[in-house]
Amino acid sequence: MKKIKTLTANTLKNTMKKGGCGECQTSCQSACKTSCTVGNQSCENANR
Amino acid sequence: MIHQYKNNGYNIVMDIASGSVHVVDDVVYDAIAMYEDHTKEEIMAALTPVYGAEEIEEALNEIQELIDQEMLFTEDEYQQYVTDFKKRKTVVKALCLHVAHDCNLACKYCFAEEGEYHGRRALMSLEVGKKALDFLIENSGNRVNLEVDFFGGEPLMNWDVVKELVAYGRSREAECNKKFRFTITTNGVLLNDEIMDFCNREMANVVLSLDGRPEVNDRMRPFRNGKGSYEVIVPKFQKFAKSRQGQYYVRGTFTHNNLDFASDVLHFADLGFDQISIEPVVSAPSEPYAIREEDLPQILAEYDRLAVEYIKRKKEGRGFNFFHFMIDLSQGPCVAKRLAGCGSGTEYLAVTPWGDFYPCHQFVGEEEFLLGNVYDGITNTEVRDEFKLCNVYAKDKCRNCFARFYCSGGCAANSYHFHGTITDAYDIGCEMQKKRIECAIMIKAALADQD
Numbered sequence: 001m002k003k004i005k006t007l008t009a010n011t012l013k014n015t016m017k018k019g020g021c022g023e024c025q026t027s028c029q030s031a032c033k034t035s036c037t038v039g040n041q042s043c044e045n046a047n048r
Numbered sequence: 049m050i051h052q053y054k055n056n057g058y059n060i061v062m063d064i065a066s067g068s069v070h071v072v073d074d075v076v077y078d079a080i081a082m083y084e085d086h087t088k089e090e091i092m093a094a095l096t097p098v099y100g101a102e103e104i105e106e107a108l109n110e111i112q113e114l115i116d117q118e119m120l121f122t123e124d125e126y127q128q129y130v131t132d133f134k135k136r137k138t139v140v141k142a143l144c145l146h147v148a149h150d151c152n153l154a155c156k157y158c159f160a161e162e163g164e165y166h167g168r169r170a171l172m173s174l175e176v177g178k179k180a181l182d183f184l185i186e187n188s189g190n191r192v193n194l195e196v197d198f199f200g201g202e203p204l205m206n207w208d209v210v211k212e213l214v215a216y217g218r219s220r221e222a223e224c225n226k227k228f229r230f231t232i233t234t235n236g237v238l239l240n241d242e243i244m245d246f247c248n249r250e251m252a253n254v255v256l257s258l259d260g261r262p263e264v265n266d267r268m269r270p271f272r273n274g275k276g277s278y279e280v281i282v283p284k285f286q287k288f289a290k291s292r293q294g295q296y297y298v299r300g301t302f303t304h305n306n307l308d309f310a311s312d313v314l315h316f317a318d319l320g321f322d323q324i325s326i327e328p329v330v331s332a333p334s335e336p337y338a339i340r341e342e343d344l345p346q347i348l349a350e351y352d353r354l355a356v357e358y359i360k361r362k363k364e365g366r367g368f369n370f371f372h373f374m375i376d377l378s379q380g381p382c383v384a385k386r387l388a389g390c391g392s393g394t395e396y397l398a399v400t401p402w403g404d405f406y407p408c409h410q411f412v413g414e415e416e417f418l419l420g421n422v423y424d425g426i427t428n429t430e431v432r433d434e435f436k437l438c439n440v441y442a443k444d445k446c447r448n449c450f451a452r453f454y455c456s457g458g459c460a461a462n463s464y465h466f467h468g469t470i471t472d473a474y475d476i477g478c479e480m481q482k483k484r485i486e487c488a489i490m491i492k493a494a495l496a497d498q499d
Contacts, residue, residue: 001110001113002106002110003072003073003075003076003106003107003110004070004071004072004073004076004110004111004114005070005071005072005496006068006069006070006071006114006119007069007070007071007377007489007492007493007496008067008068008069008377008378009068009117009119010066010067010068010377010378010380011066011067011068011118011119011122012065012066012067012382012383012386012453013065013066013118013122013125013383015381015382015383015384016126016129016382016383016384018382019382019383019384019385020133020382020384020385020388022139022141022191022385022395023191023192023193024381024385025193025195025229026141026142026195026390026391026395026396027390027391027456028144028390028392028396028408028409029142029144029195029197029229029231029253029396030253030297030371031253031255031297031299031323031325031371032325032327032371033233033255033299033327033409033410034159034301034327034328034329034330034410034459034462035327035328035372035455035458035459035462035477035481036389036390036455036456036457036458036459037371037372037454037455037456037481037484038381038385038386038390038454038455038456039375039376039380039381039386039453039454039455039485039488040371040372040374040375040376040380040488041376041380041381041385042376042379042380042381043376043379043380043381043382043385044193045382048382
């Protein structure tokens, strides 16, 4: 494609199958404590 | 749902439900803006005088290609999934241990009221701490990774208990098939070599509280005698950070008094810190340092200013991480994590020095949110269940917001403190959050441009 550059093509939909394992870090344990940010966290699902 | 915006010369198109992000040229950008409400003929008619027919044909073809690949105009099909997910049996996986409701600083914006949380000064006993870790192990189901943050007040004021709790947790890991991730949030006043060495062996992360430039820090983070804390703390934090191999954050709070907070972030970078977080203060609107709606234009512009400098320094090889500009576009969290909320009140609990449970550190001292204690477990299931069902779709303001997959519906405590309910949202916070997401994605575009 000439006019569109895709930064991420990941479809979140796919994560419904094996998601929700809960092994990733809790949002407020990282560095916030007063907001809620999950978009910057990494998945830690061993079976993804 | 599409969210599109222009920032720093980039045209960004986010397809919210799929998580896809695209950088597009002007033709595609304008065509996408019209796409849902106009026919192709109408788009052609409107844009041909600007770009010419051939360009628009090409743009429409590429747009169609992305739609076919489910990367544009996809539907949000997650509501039932997330609602069902939240109904599952709750496990606890993270505790915020308030090992000291006492502090050696007197920060003016402290939600813990100089460590006392509307209550009395107290230190957590080893017995209460052990009970809390036992509770965590017993209620964590088959989760392996358990998180314990030593928090306060100032946790170093109860350092011996911290050390003993770490040893106790480690002693139970193998038999229980658990792995503790200990973290600590400290103001640094009592930091010494022994503490740093211990933390480097045992703590997965350390959060170092400091606000930025000397005058900014000392105005809001004085000692109890009114003297500033910058001079005492900065050399310790610099030494500590150097020894941590990136596993730390120097974390500050900005207020109405320093709306030019990008200068504080850059000050941290200039001090040699490369893992940085600076967040807006959350306080009652009546406080003189509170962030007000009229501050927003300056704050949003400040994030833009920071983003441009952030890219510049990265490209020059002297980059740093800013917590709120970090975004994981490829290995990021699953949909369940993104929409289920922060976990407060269910998988994340705060524990007071005497062993009471609250939904999170920001609810400590609000008696109607007392959930139970380390001896009896969760007894207030009504409040627990309210948190359990709290997710993005339970919040009117979030349901159609583009940021919902990145902020997870925002902070329940902020919502409660501003609107009296955990299913609303703190509007000023939302505006800043949205800007940070836009900047974070623009930064990805700019850095991809370099590659």
